[in-house]
Amino acid sequence: MTGGRQLSRWAGRALGHDFARLELLKQALTHPSADENNNRRLEYLGDAVLELVASDYLYKRHQKALEGGLTQLRQRLVQRATLASVAGEVNLAKYLRYKGADLAPDGPAHEAMLADALEAVFAAVWLDGGIEPAAAVFEKLFAQRLKSVADLPRDAKSLLQEYLQGRGFNPPEYRLAGSRDDPQAPSFRSVCKVPELSLSAEGEGRTIQASEVEAAASVLAAVGESP
Template sequence: MKISADLKAFQARLGHEFKNAELLTRATTHSSLSSATRPDNQRLEFLGDRVLGLTMSEALFQADKSAAEGQLAPRFNALVRKETCADVARQINLGDVLKLGRSEMLSGGRRKEALLADAMEAIIAAVYLDAGFETARDMVLRLWGERIEGVEDDARDPKSALQEWAQARKQNPPRYETVERTGPDHAPVFTIKVVLESGESEQAKAASKRNAEQSAAKALLNKLEAENG
């Protein structure tokens, strides 16, 4: 099966040349374009999620042999969550080669976090089926790269940590306000401000309210830590 020039270039970015090109085509086909003769990537997504999970479980288990389950679990969650998968997908420009239906294309599907994350999991499964677990694992470890080494910081949920900070000082929970929403409907940008009862505040922008809230909370935590040593 011949593949397009775009998919050939994507293989180079991915670092894997498929023996079975049909797997790559399927992994990049969204359900909005699927048909009886063109299967989508949902089944591959299911498998890829498990391959990713095993890869990260093994990597974390081997990296810190003294870590308890309670330490490993948040690190694992940080590495396999949708936001991280979507970030890796953007790193290799996966959105550029996705096959989408017209309505999904018009609504900015190539930039949607959930869609990119699902497609990234499908790609992992496709590599696994094409070349086996070791090849898929090596690819995941290479693409996730420094995220694995720095996972301790990412595993810390900023919103939860900020709430704990406020509770320890007998303050009410932090308040999150939507300052601004810009951009078209298919690609919005939210500016969120977080405010503590004691008056400290910070704000951040992101493509979703959740991410903007997390970024604002992290910025405020960093500010508080700097001020309090």
């Protein structure tokens, strides 16, 4: 890793944040293979910080989107491949400290290392300046990427609600119809009802949300709409 002055300049240019405590950034860029004072704990915190600022950003800019669509887009933004790609765009690897051939640019663990380090950087920014700088860094790194992401994904629940709202109907009603308490393969059954159309359908999934999506998809199929 390069010297502190060059690292500070990189942070200001690439992240848009001037660190008051540069040691936080140095730790964020230190892989466990290189030192005991590494980024593992920062990675843990950064995962939560990144999810928070991403959720806030999407919530404010997609005010008509439902929970399912927002969750899907956030997952696409913070998944490992996306984080590693963003890290590559700002040349983060140049400032990383690590040891081991598998972590080298052509190694099998390089992508995971980049993604983890970027999460740790978000923790470092948050600890250094708080939530506002972390949100600003997110917007700088991800806002342009949002323009290249496909239209906000809409699951069957979102599509059904839009279908009903567009025709002046009330939102659908959901209730849990049953569950299987199996730690290895949990299962939930939910019912989706649209009283004004005298329609109802069941759906099953590994989560309540997934079972509701399946039920909504069945109702959409009944009215001739494809989820």
